[in-house]
Amino acid sequence: MAKVQGAVVVNIEECKGCGLCVVACPHDVLQLNKEVNSKGYHYSYMANPNACVGCAHCGVVCPDTCITVYRAKV
Amino acid sequence: MELKDLIKPENLVYGKTKILEDEPMHYCPGCSHGVVHKLLAELIGEMGLQEKTIGIAPVGCAVFAYKYLDIDWQEAAHGRAPAVATALIRLKPDNFVFTYQGDGDLASIGAAEIMHACNRGENILVIFINNGIYGMTGGQMAPTTIEGMVTSTTPGGRNVDLNGYPMKITNLIAQLPGTSYVTRQAVHTASAARKCKRSIKKAIENVLDKKGTSFVEVVSTCNSGWKMTPVGANTWMEDNMIPYYPLGDLKDSVKGENSSEN
């Protein structure tokens, strides 16, 4: 069976650090960064990138449409 | 595969629709309004409706909705969006007209407007954001506030003897013969949001087919007004709001054929 690999790109400056994507991810890929963006929000990032399958759950629940999702067969 | 090889346009599976403006939304972090705006924007794009859509923005936190979707908009006075939508759809019957309203706007000050627009069966879509509170003005009790819920005007929790009962206005709307599709959805998980999008799509199709008023309630959070974290608000909503406002279709019919199960 072909394996899929996913990746997300977070728009750091528009992320408000709400954390909804962190709990929506079924594979514990995302965390809120210790660093903050220019508005002071702890933005989301891929803490565990290898586990991403590109399901886009994170993107769908993001109220600010900060997450772009990519997926490819490997 | 290296990330740089993966992050390429041909591998894109989810991104921001062009209908959404490049304007950061003013909503609090984690507010449901943003998710619902996005679903609407995606559908307007996917269904090719950008040129014929007219949204009616409410008074409430969504007052600036017109800044976020690249369509035509009209702002209405508090609660009056259904009256403005009535005028627009009658003057421009080939357009797609929707109202976007909170529970203070729709179920309190605008209760008469929404009832009569739905009773007349205006061919409009109503998006009803039920977050159980007046978000914009500091978290006062709304008609939809559930029993025992703490708000700034019910610091001891809503007391039904004093404050009346939480109003299931969507159930009342489903009774009206003018409505065609009446449903209650949520956007707190990816599967709920995807389901909500399918419901809004069906509602839009019904409106375009002139079947009568379509009404989509979205049980939502107002984490600032509720004084919770965004994730905590979603959990609280699931545990407390959804049992009182159960999700699912209340009516699927055509104007004049009253098939409400309630």
Ligand SMILES: Cc1ncc(C[n+]2csc(CCOP(=O)(O)OP(=O)(O)O)c2C)c(N)n1
């Ligand atoms: C005629 C009038 N009365 C009262 C207000 C004050 N006001 C502004 S928003 C609002 C309530 C909004 O609550 P809701 O519709 O639930 O929307 P939310 O902010 O929760 O999204 C009120 C009472 C007003 N702007 N105009």
Ligand code: SF4
């Ligand atoms: S695409 Fe799916 S697996 Fe990848 S970070 Fe988002 S939710 Fe997690």
Ligand code: SF4
């Ligand atoms: S006050 Fe409540 S409804 Fe308004 S933007 Fe903040 S979370 Fe959303």
